[in-house]
Amino acid sequence: MMKKLFWLVLSAAILTGQGVIAQETDSQAQSFQKEDSLLQVVSNLSDRIQKAEEETRNERIWKKRAKYFNIGYITSQTLTDKLDDEAEWKNDFGVSLTFGKTYYLHKKPLLNMIKFGIDATWFELSYAKYSEPDVFAETGSYTRAYNDYSSDYDDYYEEDIDLGIHQIDASMHVGPSVTVNPVGDLKVAAYFHYVPTYSMVVIDDSFGHGYVSNFAFGASVAYKAISVGIEHRWAKKATYNGLSFDEEGMDYDAPDFEDAIESDKWKMKSKSFRVFLSFRY
Incomplete structure (x- = not known):
């Protein structure tokens, strides 16, 4: 009886650990995705700012003169x-x-x-x-x-x-x-x-x-x-x-x-x- 109880508890612990590891893995993946998305947004915003600055400079230095x-x-x-x-x-x-x-x-x-x-x-x-x-x-x-x-x-x-x-x-x-x-x-x-x-x-x-x-x-x-x-x-x-x-x-x-x-x-x-x-x- 005690032996069965031991194996039951051990199986539950293993399953719980696997669930925790899977959750942590999913959380890390989601975090990486969020970081990638944030970096992409920052990169796009930086490109837009740079393009706007170049257009403003081109307008000021060349077109207006x-x-x-x-x-x-x-x-x-x-x-x-x-x-x-x-x-x-x-x-x-x-x-x-x-x-x-x-x-x-x-x-x-x-x-x-x-x-x-x-x-x-x-x-x-x-x-x-x-x-x-x-x-x-x-x-x-x-x-x-x-x-x-x-x-x-x-x-x-x-x-x-x-x-x-x-x-x-x-x-x-x-x-x-x-x-x-x-x-x-x-x-x-x-x-x-x-x-x-x-x-x-x-x-x-x-x-x-x-x-x-x-x-x-x-x-x-x-x-x-x-x-x-x-x-x-x-x-x-x-x-x-x-x-x-x-x-x-x-x-x-x-x-x-x-x-x-x-x-x-x-x-x-x-x-x-x-x-x-x-x-x-």
């Missing part, structure tokens, strides 16, 4: 007669206004900091005032225009209306650019632009105009909405229609003399350097 409005000061600009290199005008001062936008070629920045784009300047207006070349101001004669500049012929010609020497350009830009965002809201950019230009020149009472193919390269440093930059611009050929010529002061032995007199086109070349303040928005 794609358009630009530049105010430029032309520190140096020259117009040079292609038939007479001594006939070179240098500007006294010049200013420019520029409106445009950068179209980035990819959504996410390379290496999380570099973007390539196409700059499109929809409109630029610039003005420059010149003085006559020093060599002609000193000698009192000029080779291509200005009858009144030839001191030897003052008795024979009426003096021209002196409006001064001015240039007004209306242009557009298009070209590639690269922008680097090394840290925070700081950006450094460089660009190369083709600049088709309608150029107008006033020389005393003579008015000339024509199409000019300019090229430009520049660089800028920006912090948030404010940017400062520099630009060099040049044109190897600028043809102006309508400017008058002074045959009296010209070199008759010059190979292009006849072509210059028979045509009302004045061929020049130009180059300029400017600094600008830009507002990005």
Whole structure:
């Protein structure tokens, strides 16, 4: 009897122990599942936060700063007669206004900091005032225009209306650019632009105009909405229609003399350097 009771108690204990072990195993499995679910939720939430931060940063650094409005000061600009290199005008001062936008070629920045784009300047207006070349101001004669500049012929010609020497350009830009965002809201950019230009020149009472193919390269440093930059611009050929010529002061032995007199086109070349303040928005 006692033996049966012993085996009965032992079996009950074993069954109870197995039940407890099974319960503990189930509890541990459920705990692991809860931990995995919690880690998954935390991971998803972290990914969402990171994605939201990247979108906010992309909006702040790139999308909100794609358009630009530049105010430029032309520190140096020259117009040079292609038939007479001594006939070179240098500007006294010049200013420019520029409106445009950068179209980035990819959504996410390379290496999380570099973007390539196409700059499109929809409109630029610039003005420059010149003085006559020093060599002609000193000698009192000029080779291509200005009858009144030839001191030897003052008795024979009426003096021209002196409006001064001015240039007004209306242009557009298009070209590639690269922008680097090394840290925070700081950006450094460089660009190369083709600049088709309608150029107008006033020389005393003579008015000339024509199409000019300019090229430009520049660089800028920006912090948030404010940017400062520099630009060099040049044109190897600028043809102006309508400017008058002074045959009296010209070199008759010059190979292009006849072509210059028979045509009302004045061929020049130009180059300029400017600094600008830009507002990005």
